[in-house]
Amino acid sequence: xxxxxxxxxxxxxxxxxxxxxxxxxxxxxxxxxxxxxxxxxxxxxxxxxxxxxxxxxxxxxxxxxxxxxxxxxxxxxxxxxxxxxxxxxxxxxxxxxxxxxxxxxxxxxxxxxxxxxxxxxxxxxxxxxxxxxxxxxxxxxxxxxxxxxxxxxxx
Numbered sequence: 001x002x003x004x005x006x007x008x009x010x011x012x013x014x015x016x017x018x019x020x021x022x023x024x025x026x027x028x029x030x031x032x033x034x035x036x037x038x039x040x041x042x043x044x045x046x047x048x049x050x051x052x053x054x055x056x057x058x059x060x061x062x063x064x065x066x067x068x069x070x071x072x073x074x075x076x077x078x079x080x081x082x083x084x085x086x087x088x089x090x091x092x093x094x095x096x097x098x099x100x101x102x103x104x105x106x107x108x109x110x111x112x113x114x115x116x117x118x119x120x121x122x123x124x125x126x127x128x129x130x131x132x133x134x135x136x137x138x139x140x141x142x143x144x145x146x147x148x149x150x151x152x153x154x155x
Contacts, residue, residue, distance in 0.1 A: 005055055005135035006120050012047045013112045016040055020105050034092045037101050041084045042148045044108065048077045049146040050139045058135050059119075063126045069119045076111040080104060084150040 002008065022028055023036045056070050083104040090097050124132070 003133045003136035003140060004129070005058075005132045005139060006124055008136050008139055009047070009051065009055065010116065010120075012043065013116065016043050016047070016108065017112070019043075020109070023101070023105070033098060033101075037087060037092070037097075040101075040104075041088060041150060044080055044084060045148055045150050046143060046146040048080060050142060052077060054135060054139045054142060059123055062131065063123055066119050066122060069114070073111065073115065076107065076114075079107055080111070081150050083107065088150055 019036050019040050023033055023040075028036070052074065056073060060067055060070050083100060087097065087100055087104070090100070127135075
């Protein structure tokens with residue numbers, strides 16, 4: 001397993017996108033869709049925690065030209081956190097439950113595209129392999145202790 005921070009984050013993105021694709025399949029049952037929503041929320045909660053606590057601060061420190069991009073990413077995480085918290089508090093039978101998840105998917109896909117096509121390449125070019133591995137190792141070390149459920153309050 002690679003400890004490269006960007007590789008780890010892209011692996012998370014791919015795993016979430018795979019669940020999004022399954023959710024969108026017409027044959028996916030309502031029960032399985034609910035399971036997917038719950039799993040995606042767990043995955044996104046861990047992922048955003050690691051980015052917010054490790055990756056973003058390090059990128060801001062080491063690649064200051066990306067400060068604006070990182071600040072936007074924090075706000076995109078906030079939107080995902082709010083949607084995730086709302087979904088977690090909702091009854092899956094609510095008419096708005098699955099449409100709200102669709103909005104979450106759209107927001108996450110937009111966020112992933114900006115990271116992977118926008119500033120990840122700049123980070124890869126700006127940092128050494130050693131720096132990316134050290135950041136990734138810190139994320140792996142923190143992963144088992146990361147929250148798995150969205151906070152019910154936030155800023």
